[in-house]
Amino acid sequence: MAFCGQCGFENPEGAKFCGNCGATLIQLTTENTPVKTAPPTTPIETPPTTPVEAPPTMTV
């Protein structure tokens, strides 16, 4: 679809001129679309896994 920049008429794909007002249609390419920059993902700080040493149960 090529929308006319002058009148907004919806022209068929590949149309070079607006079928309504005759204005030159500018083919909008998707190359100039700004890339959505994802927000910096903060890495989840995982605490160092300290081996849990079982306390000696010999305390009597």
Ligand SMILES: [Zn+2]
């Ligand atoms: Zn037009």
